Amino acid sequence: MKGNSIWFASFTASVIIAIVLLVAGLPSVTANDQPSAANAAVNIDNFVFGPPTITVPVGATVTWTNKDDIPHTSVSTDGVFKSKVLDTDEKFSYTFTKAGTYPYYCTIHPKMTGKVVVQ
Amino acid sequence: MTDKNKDLIDQKLQDLNNDGVDRRGFLKCMAWAGTGLVWTMSAGIPSSRAFAKTAHRKGDSGGDFTFVQISDSHIGFNKPANPDVTATLQTAINKINAMPHKPDFIIHTGDLSQLSKPSEFDTLDQVLKGASAKQIYFVPGEHDMLTDNGEQYLQRYGKGTKGSGWSSFDHKGVHFVGLVNVANLKAGGMGSLGHEQLEWLEADLKGRSASTPIVLFAHIPLWTIYPDWGWGTDDSEQALSYVKRFGSVTVLNGHIHQIMQKVEGKVSFHTAMSTAFPQPAPGTAPSAGPMKVPADQLQRVLGITDVNYLVSGRSLAVVDSPLGDSGSSPSGNGGTGGS
Numbered sequence: 001m002k003g004n005s006i007w008f009a010s011f012t013a014s015v016i017i018a019i020v021l022l023v024a025g026l027p028s029v030t031a032n033d034q035p036s037a038a039n040a041a042v043n044i045d046n047f048v049f050g051p052p053t054i055t056v057p058v059g060a061t062v063t064w065t066n067k068d069d070i071p072h073t074s075v076s077t078d079g080v081f082k083s084k085v086l087d088t089d090e091k092f093s094y095t096f097t098k099a100g101t102y103p104y105y106c107t108i109h110p111k112m113t114g115k116v117v118v119q
Numbered sequence: 120m121t122d123k124n125k126d127l128i129d130q131k132l133q134d135l136n137n138d139g140v141d142r143r144g145f146l147k148c149m150a151w152a153g154t155g156l157v158w159t160m161s162a163g164i165p166s167s168r169a170f171a172k173t174a175h176r177k178g179d180s181g182g183d184f185t186f187v188q189i190s191d192s193h194i195g196f197n198k199p200a201n202p203d204v205t206a207t208l209q210t211a212i213n214k215i216n217a218m219p220h221k222p223d224f225i226i227h228t229g230d231l232s233q234l235s236k237p238s239e240f241d242t243l244d245q246v247l248k249g250a251s252a253k254q255i256y257f258v259p260g261e262h263d264m265l266t267d268n269g270e271q272y273l274q275r276y277g278k279g280t281k282g283s284g285w286s287s288f289d290h291k292g293v294h295f296v297g298l299v300n301v302a303n304l305k306a307g308g309m310g311s312l313g314h315e316q317l318e319w320l321e322a323d324l325k326g327r328s329a330s331t332p333i334v335l336f337a338h339i340p341l342w343t344i345y346p347d348w349g350w351g352t353d354d355s356e357q358a359l360s361y362v363k364r365f366g367s368v369t370v371l372n373g374h375i376h377q378i379m380q381k382v383e384g385k386v387s388f389h390t391a392m393s394t395a396f397p398q399p400a401p402g403t404a405p406s407a408g409p410m411k412v413p414a415d416q417l418q419r420v421l422g423i424t425d426v427n428y429l430v431s432g433r434s435l436a437v438v439d440s441p442l443g444d445s446g447s448s449p450s451g452n453g454g455t456g457g458s
Contacts, residue, residue: 046406069198085265105306111349
C-alpha cells in the first residue's frame, strides 16, 4: 500500500507541474481579468493568408510575413490598418487594442481575404 | 493543316466557345473569322505568320499596319523563375526591332515594374528607348500602382490620360481604348473598371460608326478566365455591352502570363505572354505565383504579340511569338487564304 501512495503522490506532483507548465506556456487568452499582450502570426503563402481567421486577445500584436515570390499587402477593409507593400519575407505588425472583428485583404490580389477576431 | 493540329484547334474552340457559331466552317476558312482572330497552332503556340505574308501578297496593303503588344515586364523581379527580367525584355525589344514589317507603335498592357520603384521604371525606360517604334501606349498593372495610388505611373506613362490612366486614340481607322482595371480593387473581388470609367467609355464609343474596328486593351483580362485566382474583371460585362454593336472588336490583355484566346460573337479576346516569367495554367498549381521552368526553356514561354490590321477585312490578326522562337513555323496554316 505504501508503495502505491508514493506512486500516487509523485503522479499528482507531475500533474501539478504539468498544469503549471501549461498555464505558463499559454497565451493570455484564458487568463482571467487582466489580459496581456500575446503575439500571433499570419503567413502569406501561395496567395493565401494562413490561417485565414485568427483569434487573439485585446492587446495582441499580429505579424504578417510574406512567404511568396510576389508582393502582397494586408489592408483592413474598414481602414483600421494598412501595411506597406510586402515583398518576399517582409513583415508587417499591428497591435489590436479593441475587441472586434477586423476583415482584411490584399489590395494587389483582392481575392485574398482574412479576418482577425479580437476578444 | 495536319489532322492533329486541326483537332487541337477544334478542341480548344469547343472548350472556349459556346455561342452557336459554326466553328468547323470557321476553321475551314483558314481559322479566320471575319471578326478578327487568326487561329493556328504551332507546337501549342498560336502562330499565323504565313497568313500575314499571304495577305500582303494580295496587294491590298494600303492602310494595313502592324502594332505590337508587350506585357508584364515586371522590372525588378529577380527570383529564380527569371533572375534577369531586364535581359528578357531587351530580347523582346530586339525581336520587335527585327520584325520585317515595322510596327507603327507598341502597347504595353501593364505590370511594367515589380514594386513601382522609380529605379524599376528608370530601367524600363532605358530598355524601351531602344525600340524602333517610338510611340508606346501604356495601361497600368496592379504592380505599377503599389505605393502612391499610381501617381508616379501617371506622371511617367499616363500623361494626357483620364482618371487612373485610361484613354483612347485613333490610328489609321482603328479606334483604340486603353482601360484601367487595377485601381481601387475591392476585398474579395477581381479586376474593376469602376463607374466613372464605364461612363467615360460609353461616351467615348457613342457616335462612332459600327464599322470602326475597335481594340480594347487593359491589364487584367476583360473576360472571366479563373475567378479563384482573380483572373477576370467584375464589371467587364458592362464595358463589353458598349462594344456589342461594332463589327470587329479585339480585346488585348496581360496579367496571366500565358496565351488564352476566345471568340464570342464579334469580340475576340486574347491574352499575351509576359516578357518576365510564366504563370501556371488556371487551377494547375496551388497558386498563380511565378512558374519555374528550366533556364533553357524560359524563352519559349515568354514572348510578344504582334497584331496585323488588314483594311480589306477591317480585321485584326493576332500573332504570338515566343522570345526563343527560331523563326515561327507556319505549320498548321494549310488552309491559308481559303475563304
